Amino acid sequence: MPSMDTEVAYVRQLFSEVLSSSEALACDAVLLSGGLDTSIASETLKQLAGSQLRKAITVTIDPAQNELAKSHGLFIQEPQDVVYARKIAERLGLDHHVLTPTLDELFFTASGESTLELCVRVRQTFDGMELRNAVVIAHALKYAKSIGCQRVCTGDGADELFAGYSFMQGMSDGDLQKYTLNMIKTMSFCAVPLAKALGLEVWSPFLDPRVIEYATTRGNSRELKVGLFEGAQHGKLVLRMAFPEVVSAGRKKEPIECGCGTTVMPALAELAVSDREFENEAKEALDKYGIVVRDKERLVYFRTFSRVVLLGKDPGQLQAGSSDACPDCKFRLRDGTSFCSVCGLYPARPIVRD
Secondary structure (H helix, E strand, C coil): CCCHHHHHHHHHHHHHHHHCCHHHHCCCEEECCCCHHHHHHHHHHCCCCCCCCCEEEEECCCHHHCHHHHHCCCCCCCCCHHHHHHHHHHHHCCEEEEECCCHHHHHCCCCCCCHHHHHHHHHCCCCHHHHHHHHHHHHHHHHHHHCCCCEEECCCCHHHHCCCCHHHHCCCHHHHHHHHHHHHHHCCCCHHHHHHHHCCEEECHHHCHHHHHHHHCCCCCHHHHCEEECCEEECCHHHHHHCCCCCCCCCCCCCHHHHHCHHHHHHHHHHHCCHHHHHHHHHHHHHHHCCCCCCHHHHHHHHHHHHHHHCCCCHHHHCCCCCCECCCCCCECCCCCCCCCCCCCCCCCCCCCC
């Protein structure tokens, strides 16, 4: 195996080539979470001749504007995405748009189609993990559309390909290699269909075929993906070492929902939905559709799902009705995964281990 120094040089050159492509240079905005992935993409892209990158968009939940959640102590810390994003935008001279929607605005109200309705319609889901993240992306993309952006850069794919998630970092080398190879068959990113629904284009350097090939062949080893950087254990090691100068090189991985603040939604739903409401509406979902709604957060989203996806339709035609169906919601499971993308059940089918 080549040395780490060799791999670092290779990765830096690889991303220089990927980000010099016409697809990359045409990006006029970045969804700037302030994480490692968008830090690498934006800081590298902005330096290149011909880059159209001018705007950055960051979504953050301001605890002060969300009284119910704040009064019950649901915000453990101030969302950190905006802290790092501001540093990156300032360094690059980007026109930085910091959006501070309330949780009400994201999940419940709108002058037209709400952000939640857009996500449920496009993603066909009432899974909390999906929607806590998707509403942030959708809100940013809707805003990008409103200010005239046409092609938006994201950081999608880095965590899946380079062991960004904590559970991947605990795997053995062999298990991580197998998991990564399976991941490329099943990974899905909400930004692509949401952007399409809004008439926008999105692009990520980490989903370029050359990067995927590297991460699943030559670069598919735990030694390159997991290790110490600036005194702490991280995933995406080779990316951090290839771009040590970027603002977020040493930032720990935070899911979108944690970095922006929507992670409080499960606890907020517990406050907003009474036990009687949950019991009655969960029973109705089971009786009418054969769907199990497991918790109050899912019920909040199922209310929209039933109106946007199920209303006026025969559930039997939508649902799988076979051995390949999720036992909770009865919708067909995607091939190769034990996770139900509709209701979020895991495992929704037996997990076969080698």
